[in-house]
Amino acid sequence: MGRYNQDIQLAKRGKAVCSYCGKKSFVNYIYSDGAPVADGVCGKCDRADNCGVHYPPREYFKDNPTFKPARFSQFRPQRKRPVITPPSYIDSSLMLDTMRGYEMNSFAKFLHSTFDEVAGADIVQANIERYAVGTSSRYGGSAIFWQVDQFGRIRSGQIIGYDATSGKRNHKQQNWVHSVMQENYPDYKLEQCYFGSHLI
Ligand SMILES: [Zn+2]
Secondary structure (H helix, E strand, O other), rough: OOHHHOOEEEEOOOOEOOOOOOOOOEEEEEEEOOOOOOOOOOOOEEOOOOOEEEOOHHHHHHHHHHHOHHHHHOOOOOOEEEEEEEOEEHHHHHHHHOOOOOHOOHHHHHHHHHHHHHHHHHHHHHHHOOOEEEEHHHOOOOOEEEEEEOOOOEEEEEEEEEEEOOOOOEEEEEEEEHHHOOOOOOOOOOOOOOOOOOHH
């Protein structure tokens, strides 16, 4: 172990892509010939206010006992670890706020006009809520199909306009909740789930 640590220091110049946050803010530990111990992995992220990861050589060698130092093997750049960012979620209070105003919801209006006589308005309404269909004021009153996963986390909602009489979808009237609320949800990472997943 001791010899691995010989002549290793933080690079004085040049930043690598940080494997942890994906930003070009990583200062590698390098050997005296300039070869990094593990490019983008063993070193320090300069984003102190955010990522700020520090993976010193001592720990890197401990975690990677089969590692051969560069002087014994031709240096090959390490394959970059993929940066895995978790999906984003919408606040449940926002979804709950949309679970009303169905009198202006073109999709709900169509369902009521078609099924109230056979099923009863209450049953129709209960199903709208059960499937997490909300109301948006966009397009003169449209439906939000919330994508809620099996753990109850809200992936996003798809806003779709309908013709309240025919029940046909208007393909020009379509958007996502996280897109129309970009200011509240910047850098949103949408990972869709099936509509109705929360009922499984
Ligand atoms: Zn970082």
